[in-house]
Amino acid sequence: MITRLKKAAVIGAVATLSAAGLTACMSDGGDGDSDTIRIGSTEADKSQWQVFQEKAEEEGLDVDVVSFTDYSMPNKALAEGELDVNQFQHIQFLAEENVKADYGLVPFGASQTFPMGVYAKNYSSVEEIAEAGDVVIPNDTTNQGRAIKVLAAAGLVTLRDDDLLTPTPADIVAEESDVTVTPVDASQTAVAYNDGQASVINNNFLAAADVDANDAVFKDNPDDPSSQPYINVWVTTEENKDDEDYRKLVEIWHSDEVQEAVANDTAGTAVSAENSPEELRDILADTEQKIREQGGADE
CATH class of the missing domain: 3.40.190.10 (Periplasmic binding protein-like II)
Incomplete structure (x- = not known):
């Protein structure tokens, strides 16, 4: 040893x-x-x-x-x-x-790994979130980039380059996307969820906001190669x-x-x-x- x-x-x-x-x-x-x-x-x-x-x-x-x-x-x-x-x-x-x-x-x-999910109190499908037209995401670099990639995987946004490691809102092609994103402090994503907005929420904020992880409308896939950087x-x-x-x-x-x-x-x-x-x-x-x-x- x-x-x-x-x-x-x-x-x-x-x-x-x-x-x-x-x-x-x-x-x-x-x-x-x-x-x-x-x-x-x-x-x-x-x-x-x-x-x-x-x-x-x-x-x-x-x-x-x-x-x-x-x-x-x-x-x-x-x-x-x-x-x-x-x-x-x-x-x-x-x-x-x-x-x-x-x-x-x-x-x-x-x-x-901890799959990242899109949560919505008032919507039960990706299509309903697309109709609502806005999703709240965390604003720190790592989680913001991952949240945007989750939205891209769900088909809610289109990126100018799918290979970006940490895309920002500026990398979203607005005219080809179904939703706009609103970056907020990560702790506020659950607050937005409880106010009725669709939100991408970090796992460590779910319990405090009484959000069940199983209620995610969409999650990234831990077996997908794009999720490999998120292995703990x-x-x-x-x-x-x-x-x-x-x-x-x-x-x-x-x-x-x-x-x-x-x-x-x-x-x-x-x-x-x-x-x-x-x-x-x-x-x-x-x-x-x-x-x-x-x-x-x-x-």
């Missing part, structure tokens, strides 16, 4: 974040090397991680799940050696982070990508007990993904290349 992190003296058991940056509070390991595998997650409070830790212990692995509230920090913490691995993001997010910050982080296993992954550094214990983490995640907890935590919206590490890294490389070609990630 590859030697784990060399930890400095620290002051707590949970990592939190502030606007000023990372204030990771790690359990005191004293001086010397540790065999504890430190995993960064933005959902460490979920039951899936508790079950995961219990299963890992049964397999002889000592894991510490470190909680983050800011999605920009787990990759930074991993790249700077404060974590061994993280599991919170899909490939496209990782690609954008790698291109922007030159982290060079790589996936070593898949976890799940286990991530580590290039030098540790073949660590055997890390591979065990992926196996444990896909155990029946953990998958049952994932299903409960996500109201059944997660679709298990078991792509090989090699396939995941090919998808990452292709996604990073497209981001560079399209001038993305604030290069």
Whole structure:
């Protein structure tokens, strides 16, 4: 097993974040090397991680799940050696982070995908949404691009280029589309839904708005090649990508007990993904290349 992190003296058991940056509070390991595998997650409070830790212990692995509230920090913490691995993001997010910050982080296993859906309280079909003529979408770059691609797959909008990784409203051919899009903060898409507008809603906002994922009028297909950048992954550094214990983490995640907890935590919206590490890294490389070609990630 590859030697784990060399930890400095620290002051707590949970990592939190502030606007000023990372204030990771790690359990005191004293001086010397540790065999504890430190995993960064933005959902460490979920039951899936508790079950995961219990299963890992049964397999002889000592894991510490470190909680983050800011999605920009787990990759930074991993790249700077404060974590061994993280599991919170899909490939496209990782690609954008790698291109922007030159982290060079790589996936070593898949976890799940979360299909993105179009929801409408007052409409039951794509045709009715087309008649309504407007759809609310999230306005952050990654989710906005994916939402527009979902609408294109549903036949509600036509794009000037189907190969765009993160299309914007400017890439929609208005005269050939059935709806216009209104970008809003992601948290407001569910509000718009409850106000009667058709909306593309991120999975993490469904439960808070009491929206049933099964009520989606249309969802993207996780088996479609265009959905590959949205596979959620286990991530580590290039030098540790073949660590055997890390591979065990992926196996444990896909155990029946953990998958049952994932299903409960996500109201059944997660679709298990078991792509090989090699396939995941090919998808990452292709996604990073497209981001560079399209001038993305604030290069």
